[in-house]
Each structure stands twice: as C-alpha cells, then as structure tokens.
Amino acid sequence: MLPSIRTILDLAIVQTAEPVVLSGLDRLQHEVRWVHVSETRNMTGLLRGGEMVLGTGLAIGHGVGAITAYLSHLERAGAVALLVELTNALEQQATDLRVAAGAVTMPVITVARRVRFVEITETVHRMIVADQLDKLERARGVHETFTTLSLESAGAADIVRRAAELIDAPVVLEDLAHLVVAHSAQGRSAPELLLDWEGRSRSTHLRDRTERAGPEAWLQTPVGTRTQRWGRLIVPVLTKDDDDAKMILERASQALSINRLAEKDQWELSHQAQAGLLHELRQPHAISLQDVEARAQALGLKAASTYAPVVICVEDGLGEVTDALASLHEDRVILEAVAFAVRASRSSALVATLQAGNIGVVLAIPDGAAEAALLERFCHTLNTQLSGARVVLGVSASRGNIIDAAAGLDEALHVARTAATLPGERKALYRSSDVRLRGLLALFRDDPRAQVFAESELAGILGSHDAADLALLRRFLNSGGNKAALARTGYVSRPTLYARLARLEEQLGVDLADAESRTSLHVALLLHDLRLLR
Known part of the structure; x- marks a missing residue:
C-alpha cells in the first residue's frame, strides 16, 4: 500500500x-x-x-x-x-x-x-516505488493464476473459490435472474451469506464497471462480453484492499467469460450448480438442512411446505441416438423442457441428470397449492413440450424437506423405469401403487436367484428362439388363463389356439390350467421383460 x-x-x-x-x-x-x-x-x-x-x-x-x-x-x-x-x-x-x-x-x-x-x-x-512493484508482482501472480485456470478449463466453482481465497472474502457468482450458480463463503456461514439472496440482489442493480453499489455496498463486476452480459461476480462484504479486490474480480470475470465462450452455453452453469447440489444430497454423508436450504434457495428453489421427487425416464429418445454427443443433446432438450414446465406450473425446482435418459426433479409444492393439480399441470406442459419423445414420469411420495425429497428420487426413478415396461396406454404420471407386482420384481431383477427362477420356468420356450411362443404365453396369462376369452379376441382360430396351447404346455412341462403354474409363469415372464429393460 x-x-x-x-x-x-x-x-x-x-x-x-x-x-x-x-x-x-x-x-x-x-x-x-x-x-x-x-x-x-x-x-x-x-x-x-x-x-x-x-x-x-x-x-x-x-x-x-x-x-x-x-x-x-x-x-x-x-x-x-x-x-x-x-x-x-x-x-x-x-x-x-x-x-x-x-x-x-x-x-x-x-x-x-x-x-x-x-x-x-x-x-x-522508495516506499512508493516499492509499493508499485508489489502491486505489479501481485497483478502478475493473479494474472498467472486465472490464466492457468482458463487453460485448464476450470469450472465456475473453481474460479470463484480461487477468487475468494485471493481476496480473503466471500465471492458469489450469480446469473441475470439473480440465482447463485457458484459461491465460496471463505470460512463464513453459507446460510448467512445466501440469506434471501434473490431479494437482496434485486436491490443492487448490475453495473457496467467494477464498483461498490446498492444498499449493502456490494463490490461487483459484470461477467460476459460487453454485448452479452450473463452474470456478475459479487463480494458482499468490505475488503482489506478494494483496489486489489477489484483487480482480482476483473481477472476472475475474464476467466469465466473465456471459459463461457469456449462452452458457448450460458444455461449450463445453473444446471451444473443444481446437479451438483442434488448429487451431493444423494451421497451417504451428513449435510445440514440449513446449509441445503440456503444453497437451494439461492439456486431458485422457493421455500415450500412439501417437495415432490419426480423422475422423467426417456423411453426411446427424441430420435435415433447414435453417439455420446447426441445423447447429451437429448438430455439437454429434456432439461430445457423441464425448466419450461416448472415455470408454467408456477413452481420452482432443482433439476439434474441422474444418468443418461433419466432426469431427476425436486419440485416445490407452494403452500396452499393442490399437489395433484400442480403435478398434472407440470406433466401436461412437459409432454406438450416433448411431443416428439416417449417419456415416462415417476413420482415418489412428497417430503417435508429438500434432503428427504432428494433421497426420494431413487424411488421415483424405480417407478418410472418400471412403468416403462407396462403394456397399454401410457398414464401422465406413475406412483408406486401403479407398478405393483412389477415394481416389486424390478427390485430383484438382477438377483441371480431371480434370473435362475425365470430361466427355469421359461426354459422350454426361451431355447426355441420362437418369439410367437412368448407372445402366446403373454396373451394367455393376461386373459387370466381363459382359453375361450382368448379365442374370442380373434387372435387365432379356436382349434389352432387349443393346439398351440397344448404344444406350449408340452414345451414348458406344466399344466396351464393350474393356477399356481400360471402365477409362476407370469412372475417369470415379468422378470424376463424387466431384465430386457436397461
């Protein structure tokens, strides 16, 4: 100085x-x-x-x-x-x-x-010249730090964390919607730092240069090119040296802008932040509810009395998926449609790709809102947006807090993936009660004992390589074992049907008139179908 x-x-x-x-x-x-x-x-x-x-x-x-x-x-x-x-x-x-x-x-x-x-x-x-040399050396070090981060394609979280360490103060990166996409509390309390962030942020207008502004005198600098601002970096406290902090914020902003230009994807930051939080919540380690609520609300999830875990399972995609890039594009389309449906239902949510083709959503149910009506509106809008895709939505029971709701995504994923194997016309939304026995069997489909059971029950026709035999058995079992009822559907002529069923009994080595045999075959067939679902 x-x-x-x-x-x-x-x-x-x-x-x-x-x-x-x-x-x-x-x-x-x-x-x-x-x-x-x-x-x-x-x-x-x-x-x-x-x-x-x-x-x-x-x-x-x-x-x-x-x-x-x-x-x-x-x-x-x-x-x-x-x-x-x-x-x-x-x-x-x-x-x-x-x-x-x-x-x-x-x-x-x-x-x-x-x-x-x-x-x-x-x-x-001599003191003044020494100070100038110190500042030049400091600026060179900061420049090298953020240049290295840019060359390494560091994420927004890494850049923000490094800026906070250099300034020794909290740093927050938000988008133009005032949602926090990355932050570093620098030893302070995250809930305190992010308390009512959106409301406080809206009272401090974005400036075109680095300066302190607003009722809390936030030090801020814009992020993005002059014609395409997409966010800002904020130090919401006083610093030891504002000139030094300004220099660091501006270099961090440049690093973020360079990385953003390389990604050419402004929307991705917010999704990455939401996905990071959801995946963190699904890991088996302790995290305080207060911390989670502060971070979630800073990402746009409104406080609510209940939260619904929803999973969107893509059955056959938005077209032929030929490579990893196409798969990522497909998930991107789904995620954008989900974001639109959340806004249209006047709610808020955390959204993340759980695995390719499976999107997890923690949907806030606003106080006083009818959950069933809100979910119906959300599903209708989503299906309208994805008219070219076959998707199945699974939902788990609503939870009273975000951590429990995130844990419920596994059940919702199980429901959605199981529902994808159900025959007949699709429902807008599936719950555990809709998948029943099929849902229970889905939990055990990879158990070697279940595989042995299914293969032994169906061995007589699985080895025949005749898909018609499996189809006949499925139709017979779905008709409740009633030969006359099956014949009346016009599937085949009555004499031909009876002859084929007699041959099926011989191949399977069972009496199809026996109720327990039919039950065993039905369970084995369900396990066989579920094994084909990946």
Whole structure:
C-alpha cells in the first residue's frame, strides 16, 4: 500500500524535526501518491492529486488572509498535506499559519527544526516505488493464476473459490435472474451469506464497471462480453484492499467469460450448480438442512411446505441416438423442457441428470397449492413440450424437506423405469401403487436367484428362439388363463389356439390350467421383460 501521511510523520528523519499537526488530524490515514518540494505560491497545473507538499514557508505569505488563500489553493490543486519548516519564520507568521490552518481540512504540519527535504523525498519515493512493484508482482501472480485456470478449463466453482481465497472474502457468482450458480463463503456461514439472496440482489442493480453499489455496498463486476452480459461476480462484504479486490474480480470475470465462450452455453452453469447440489444430497454423508436450504434457495428453489421427487425416464429418445454427443443433446432438450414446465406450473425446482435418459426433479409444492393439480399441470406442459419423445414420469411420495425429497428420487426413478415396461396406454404420471407386482420384481431383477427362477420356468420356450411362443404365453396369462376369452379376441382360430396351447404346455412341462403354474409363469415372464429393460 502507498504510505499514509501518518507513516511519513513517523519517519525518524521527520520525528527529529519535532513535527506539530495544526489541522486535519482525522485525515492522517490518507495515502500519499508523491512528495513535492515547492516554494511557488501558484501551484495550478503542477500537482496531479495525492501529493504531500514540502516547503520552508516562503510561499505561504504573510497575514491570515494570504496564508488562508494559499492553503485553500493548495487543497483545491489536489495536495493531501503540507509540511512547512518554520525555522526562519517570524513569530507572527507562525501564529497566522496556525489560525489559517483551521480553514482547511487537509493536514497542515510544521517542524521546528531544520530537516533535509531530500532525505524525506528519497525515503518516501522508495516506499512508493516499492509499493508499485508489489502491486505489479501481485497483478502478475493473479494474472498467472486465472490464466492457468482458463487453460485448464476450470469450472465456475473453481474460479470463484480461487477468487475468494485471493481476496480473503466471500465471492458469489450469480446469473441475470439473480440465482447463485457458484459461491465460496471463505470460512463464513453459507446460510448467512445466501440469506434471501434473490431479494437482496434485486436491490443492487448490475453495473457496467467494477464498483461498490446498492444498499449493502456490494463490490461487483459484470461477467460476459460487453454485448452479452450473463452474470456478475459479487463480494458482499468490505475488503482489506478494494483496489486489489477489484483487480482480482476483473481477472476472475475474464476467466469465466473465456471459459463461457469456449462452452458457448450460458444455461449450463445453473444446471451444473443444481446437479451438483442434488448429487451431493444423494451421497451417504451428513449435510445440514440449513446449509441445503440456503444453497437451494439461492439456486431458485422457493421455500415450500412439501417437495415432490419426480423422475422423467426417456423411453426411446427424441430420435435415433447414435453417439455420446447426441445423447447429451437429448438430455439437454429434456432439461430445457423441464425448466419450461416448472415455470408454467408456477413452481420452482432443482433439476439434474441422474444418468443418461433419466432426469431427476425436486419440485416445490407452494403452500396452499393442490399437489395433484400442480403435478398434472407440470406433466401436461412437459409432454406438450416433448411431443416428439416417449417419456415416462415417476413420482415418489412428497417430503417435508429438500434432503428427504432428494433421497426420494431413487424411488421415483424405480417407478418410472418400471412403468416403462407396462403394456397399454401410457398414464401422465406413475406412483408406486401403479407398478405393483412389477415394481416389486424390478427390485430383484438382477438377483441371480431371480434370473435362475425365470430361466427355469421359461426354459422350454426361451431355447426355441420362437418369439410367437412368448407372445402366446403373454396373451394367455393376461386373459387370466381363459382359453375361450382368448379365442374370442380373434387372435387365432379356436382349434389352432387349443393346439398351440397344448404344444406350449408340452414345451414348458406344466399344466396351464393350474393356477399356481400360471402365477409362476407370469412372475417369470415379468422378470424376463424387466431384465430386457436397461
């Protein structure tokens, strides 16, 4: 930092001259940009601001009026302090100077002993040059840090965390909707930092340059190109050095902008932040509800009395998926449709890709809202948006807090994936009660014992490579084992049907008239179908 007026007065060479401060005691902490020796009365054009002027009293004049005029002129010219050596001054001039000093706010200092001005200037200028070198070295280090992060394609969270460490203060990155997409509390409490973030943020308007603004005097800098601003970086507290913090924020902003241009995807940041929180909640480790609520609300999830875990399972995609990029594009389309459906239902949500083709949603049910009606509206809008896709929606029982709702996504995923195997016309939404026995069997489909059971029950026709046999068995079982009812459907002629069923009994080695045999076959067939679902 630049030396302050007090720092200069504390120098040994100044102290030996016995300095006396006549005015401006409350301004001794002001920084001195340069030291200027002058005996000229007219300083117009000679100062640039921030200088401490040294003189022997020749320029100050005589009489209170003349001295006051000189001091006022010096202050208007930009001087931050005046040090006058009065060793040769008349007593009256010294008295007039003390009176005149009361008319200005800048510090006016006198020394009673002779002092070598050249030693003061040399000492102070070395301090100023050293400060400038320190700032250059600091700027170079910061530049290298964020350049490395850019080259490594670091995520927004890493860039924000590094900025917070360098500033030693919390840093928040938000988008233009005032939703927090990354933050680093830097040792502070996240709930306290993000409390009512959206409301507080809306009261502090986005500025085109780095500055403090708003009722809380937030230090902020825009993020994005001049024509495509997409967010801002904020330090919502006071810092040790605002100039240093501004420099760091601007370099962090540039790194974010460069990475954003490389990604060409503004929407992705918010989704990544939501996905990060949801995946963190699904891990088996403790995380406080207060922390989760603060982070979720900063991401746009409104506080609610209940939250519904919903999973969207893509059956056959939005077309032929030929590679990983196409799969990612498909999930992106689904995610954008989900975001639209959430807005249309006047709710809020956390959304994340659980695995390719399966999107998890923690949907807030606003207080007083009818859950069934809201879910119906959400599903209708989503299916309208995805008219070219076959999707199945599974929902688990609503929970009273976000952590429990995130845990319920596994059940909702199970319901959605099981419902995808159900025959007949699709429902808008499925719950556990809709998948019944099929849902129970889905839990055990990968159990080797279940596989052995299904294969042994169906061995007689699985080895025949005849899909018609499986189809016949399925239709027969779905008809409740009623041969006459199956024949009336016009599937095949009655004599042909009876002959094929007799051959099926022989292949399977069971009596199809036996209820327990039909039950075993039905369970085996369900397990076989579920095994094919991946």
